[in-house]
Amino acid sequence: DLAQIGVTGLAVMGRNLARNLARNGYAVAVHNRSPERTRRLVDEFGHEGTFVASESMADFVASLARPRAVIIMVKAGGPTDAVIDELVPLLEEGDIVIDAGNAHFADTRRREQALRGHGLHFVGTGVSGGEEGALLGPSIMPGGSPESYRTLGPMFEKISAKVDGTPCCTHIGPDGAGHFVKMVHNGIEYADMQLIAEAYDLLRAGLGATPAEIADIFRTWNTGDLESFLIEITADVLGHVDNETGKAFVDIVLDQAEQKGTGRWTVQSALDLGVPITGIAEATFARSLSGHADQREAARAAFGTDRAAIEVTDRDQFVEDVRRALYASKIVAYAQGFDHIEAGSAEFGWDIDRGSLATIWRGGCIIRARFLNRIREAYDENPGLKSLMVAPYFAAAINDGVPSWRRVVMAAAEAGIPTPAFSSSLSYFDGLRAERLPASLIQGLRDNFGAHTYRRTDRDGTFHVEWAGDKKEHTA
Numbered sequence: 001d002l003a004q005i006g007v008t009g010l011a012v013m014g015r016n017l018a019r020n021l022a023r024n025g026y027a028v029a030v031h032n033r034s035p036e037r038t039r040r041l042v043d044e045f046g047h048e049g050t051f052v053a054s055e056s057m058a059d060f061v062a063s064l065a066r067p068r069a070v071i072i073m074v075k076a077g078g079p080t081d082a083v084i085d086e087l088v089p090l091l092e093e094g095d096i097v098i099d100a101g102n103a104h105f106a107d108t109r110r111r112e113q114a115l116r117g118h119g120l121h122f123v124g125t126g127v128s129g130g131e132e133g134a135l136l137g138p139s140i141m142p143g144g145s146p147e148s149y150r151t152l153g154p155m156f157e158k159i160s161a162k163v164d165g166t167p168c169c170t171h172i173g174p175d176g177a178g179h180f181v182k183m184v185h186n187g188i189e190y191a192d193m194q195l196i197a198e199a200y201d202l203l204r205a206g207l208g209a210t211p212a213e214i215a216d217i218f219r220t221w222n223t224g225d226l227e228s229f230l231i232e233i234t235a236d237v238l239g240h241v242d243n244e245t246g247k248a249f250v251d252i253v254l255d256q257a258e259q260k261g262t263g264r265w266t267v268q269s270a271l272d273l274g275v276p277i278t279g280i281a282e283a284t285f286a287r288s289l290s291g292h293a294d295q296r297e298a299a300r301a302a303f304g305t306d307r308a309a310i311e312v313t314d315r316d317q318f319v320e321d322v323r324r325a326l327y328a329s330k331i332v333a334y335a336q337g338f339d340h341i342e343a344g345s346a347e348f349g350w351d352i353d354r355g356s357l358a359t360i361w362r363g364g365c366i367i368r369a370r371f372l373n374r375i376r377e378a379y380d381e382n383p384g385l386k387s388l389m390v391a392p393y394f395a396a397a398i399n400d401g402v403p404s405w406r407r408v409v410m411a412a413a414e415a416g417i418p419t420p421a422f423s424s425s426l427s428y429f430d431g432l433r434a435e436r437l438p439a440s441l442i443q444g445l446r447d448n449f450g451a452h453t454y455r456r457t458d459r460d461g462t463f464h465v466e467w468a469g470d471k472k473e474h475t476a
């Protein structure tokens, strides 16, 4: 019998995705460059469902029912192109090639266009949730043609995570939309994690709380507005004790954060689109800073590492201040991420529905959170929302948090605790709501040194002052 869907690339992600499909009753063709992985999958998990194993790509393709649907789950970049090149000559018009790896959306756009030329559908698909999600139900973000989604949608929705019975999978938009949205998802994940890390640092360094105590604080936070996967696992990680030394786990881990690049891609894209995603950018740069060991050592030698304790008169109040600052900053980071998606959607003609995106991020993915229900509601109420921050629920949460936010950022600055994401989010908030920004001075300077012209507040037109001469204003 022919398989309904195929998976090539059976490392941890591909294997688990194939098992998920098989467990859901689909006959799954499986293939991997080195056949041992394929054999191991069938040996270990063959009993979970119907797997049709092939050693060659030609046999793999021949084992699929038409229109064929092939999921590629290999290392992003060159390996993905290599697999596509091998596949394409074996496929026929109307077949569907799905790239479920973490591709850059520009690569996906290029590949989609190339495969369209061969009469094939290319579906760049974001998959979030790590290996556990792939097996038990990820959040799935497919791009590509609406036609391909008619074939894939039912399968993907079936294997995705569900929240209140709703699948965490929807057609995001054409060509690279799925990978773009997955990229921004990862960027938001960076911001979320940085904010959590700053909150921890404030409680640890500022309050002198132990990791175990902070784990309890996060556990409590996870029962309220902040309820989310990342807050939950923060409590687990902070509560963990190193088996070898008996010390708090967080104290034996080298403090240099790594990255695979999706945060950087997000920031690069935001710069191209002119969207200020300061939370994601600060989070990405904070990871870079942490990795510059030599510079950090030189700075410690030059300036010392002293920090003052935060004067806390009411411990509970301080903890609540940090919680509110975290929540307000998180709203800013998500607002910026959704702005980025809106800008990408407009630039590339994707027509992305931000409300349904919030819906499919409620489960399966790393940023899953109660909060996303609120985001969906906000876009349901007003699809053209200018910023998530101004939706009534979020505006109220921010207003509630502002005094706490300011106290926390001031305390951190006084004590010398770095809070790039908390601080920049507060600045973003104050910047957006400012009656007048000093951008007027920037314009003046630009006109002075480069005759870049400026507009006036009181009448239309473009103007320039003869700075070097009579200082008269001219219409430019």
Ligand code: NDP
Pocket: 009, 010, 011, 012, 013, 014, 032, 033, 034, 037, 073, 074, 075, 076, 078, 079, 080, 082, 083, 100, 101, 102, 103, 127, 128, 129, 130, 131
């Ligand atoms: P890896 O990224 O480690 O890739 C290993 C797989 O790629 C193996 O099957 C390997 O085959 C195959 N491969 C590498 N080079 C080639 C090539 N030139 N030709 C054919 N096959 C090749 O696997 P993961 O399972 O970790 O991730 C797969 C994809 O999923 C990646 O794009 C990743 O970014 C993405 N992803 C990963 C997540 C995670 O949590 N790990 C989460 C979401 C997405 P062989 O066995 O023969 O070496």
